[in-house]
């Protein structure tokens with residue numbers, strides 16, 4: 001299906017990019033990882049089987065050269081600044097998340113690449129977005145990160161209608177799993193698990209009442225692969241549901257797997273603010289039963305497998321125990 005061409009993953013050594021690359025490599029695809037800060041640790045096991053390019057999505061020429069040099073046939077665009085970083089560095093976030101997405105679309109149009117998969121987020125919605133949320137709901141994001149995701153959706157849909165680009169997008173719930181790094185509000189749901197399995201104190205930067213709509217990275221990457229592989233799609237924008245999880249319930253489940261877990265809460269005001277917005281959104285989703293609506297996307301044959309908090313904790317802990325050496329190294 002790749003016609004001998006390679007798949008370019010922007011942000012490819014990041015959390016989702018690395019998990020995605022691993023699955024693509026297992027299936028025999030040629031994969032190019034384009035990343036401003038290539039992180040060898042997250043791809044330790046596959047680093048000899050992928051091409052790694054250090055580059056900035058805000059740099060159009062670097063992207064265009066990479067596409068030509070590696071005979072790229074399609075792009076999965078994951079590179080972005082995430083919520084908390086975007087809130088504190090607006091101009092850089094604009095350059096990376098909005099200009100960067102424009103650069104991808106333009107480079108693909110000019111190189112004749114037809115398929116681009118874009119990772120949007122439930123942060124495209126905000127407390128003023130009308131309920132229930134669905135693919136065509138008016139979006140009114142509450143964060144600059146959400147604004148940048150909406151811009152990417154609108155730009156990509158425009159390129160589809162005007163230039164015939166096969167733009168495919170999914171608004172993901174919050175993705176958790178091994179290898180998640182950074183200091184964002186949602187990172188807290190991942191990092192402490194790794195820390196406690198590796199017998200370190202697990203630090204959580206959000207208040208204990210925080211609730212998020214969660215999807216495990218294995219489910220998220222299966223969804224992205226299914227979206228990328230589908231021969232055709234009727235909808236440009238898809239939604240992923242997830243499991244609504246309160247951090248304190250998740251901690252309890254993790255403690256069943258790791259009884260000696262030492263978990264500590266530390267507050268950071270910017271993170272707390274972002275976590276507050278997420279908690280409000282999740283509460284709205286739960287009240288309307290919305291988080292369960294998008295647990296299956298029939299059109300591409302995808303279904304959420306890790307669908308409760310117990311499975312989330314068990315799956316997460318097992319993967320770190322099975323790959324202790326890799327996750328200890330960074």
Ligand SMILES: NC(=O)c1ccc[n+]([C@@H]2O[C@H](COP(=O)([O-])OP(=O)(O)OC[C@H]3O[C@@H](n4cnc5c(N)ncnc54)[C@H](O)[C@@H]3O)[C@@H](O)[C@H]2O)c1
Nearest residue numbers: 011014015016035036056057078079080119121172174175
């Ligand atoms: N993690 C989540 O919960 C979640 C939820 C919904 C959507 N998403 C989207 O998924 C994508 C990947 O998220 P992630 O969790 O893997 O984040 P991540 O921070 O782990 O990975 C992003 C990668 O992009 C790279 N990058 C940053 N700026 C770049 C630039 N200018 N040029 C090239 N590379 C650059 C980083 O070095 C990093 O490796 C993002 O677009 C994010 O908005 C993530």
